[in-house]
Amino acid sequence: MISQYQESLLLPARTFQTGPMTTTYEDVLEQMDSGIMLFDEEGVLTFVNKQMYAILGLSRHSLLGCTMIHLLSNIQMNRFKKKQVLRGYREMMKKGKPSYEFVDEYGRYWKVTLCSGEQMKGCYLFTFKEISDYKxxxxxxxxxxxxxxxxxxxxxxxxxxxxxxxxxxxxxxxxHPHLHQLGKEEYAKIILAEIDRANDIIHEFLMSSKPSVPQVAMISVSGLLKEVVLLTESEALMKGCEIQLQPFQEDMIISGDIKQMKQVVLNMIRNAMEAITEKVDDAMGRIELGARREGAEVRIFISDNGKGMDICTLDRLFNPFFTTKENGTGLGLSVSDRIIKNHGGCISVSSRLNEGTRFVISLPLIQ
Structure with missing residues (x-):
């Protein structure tokens, strides 16, 4: 039965005649927040609700009576949607999976489910539901x-x-006194220095995994960013990057822990440097840093022209232990996210492969 239906889905479109579905049932399906597509036993689309044709970006008239091959050849539907429809068809019809999940071009999560069998009397019901909130x-x-x-x-x-x-x-x-007598006092100094360094590493790891309560003070945003640029510009030049600090229209003041805020911005700039060094081309690396007021908040942005990230990486970017670096711990951005949230703000990120990445830190201003 499945194989017969798969073949019928690929048949050319034919003239559609309305089936026995009652107006009451159609009205109920029209009010659902999920997209509904119903194919009959011959592979012809017999019903589609308004949510579904909005998802596909097509009119009801262009959908009713068409088959899968006609749907995929519709010039009004963009390539991304066609690719997802075809992939869902393969996963559920060819591989027999009951559902299929995908992310659309706007970053929204969708789940497609298939209902078939005896209870559908040979018909196939596809349901499209957005699950971004659940994710x-x-x-x-x-x-x-x-x-x-x-x-x-x-x-x-x-x-x-x-x-x-x-x-x-x-x-x-x-x-130490015995080593001094043997003329090996330097050995003791080296061992003690390395032990102290190991203790410092342990302390940093402990503090990064569990940020302390912010030591609140008034912070000048321009002063914070200028200091971070001074700390990183020599390292950036060594890695083939140029840091550009955008001019400030006004000095904005936030309340927070200066050390923690500096840690967040430094972490993002160093991530930008690494993204630039991993680029395939030899173009000069560029990191832009700046801030602007938007209502009662300040938006601090850090953008680069590095290798960028795909959707899968963006989805997991702030997860603890997730890293794309060979020697990374996966703690930097998850800790930065917690620090900013502890200050009443949030971090957003946008990125494109081979084009670059932009982080935006939003924080409340002191009025």
């Missing part, structure tokens, strides 16, 4: 679970590593 809840729950696990893991690591390091440090200090 957001799912991702938020995943992030919260990951951050709880990260906090516990960090505390455990700090405890387990610091204890032996403290013991080693104590014994090296006891051996």
């Amino acid at each position: 957001l809840i799912e991702q938020t729950a995943y992030q919260n679970d990951s951050l709880v696990m990260l906090g516990k893991l960090s505390a455990s690591i700090a405890h387990e590593i610091r204890n032996p390091l403290t013991a080693i440090r104590g014994f090296i200090q006891l051996l």
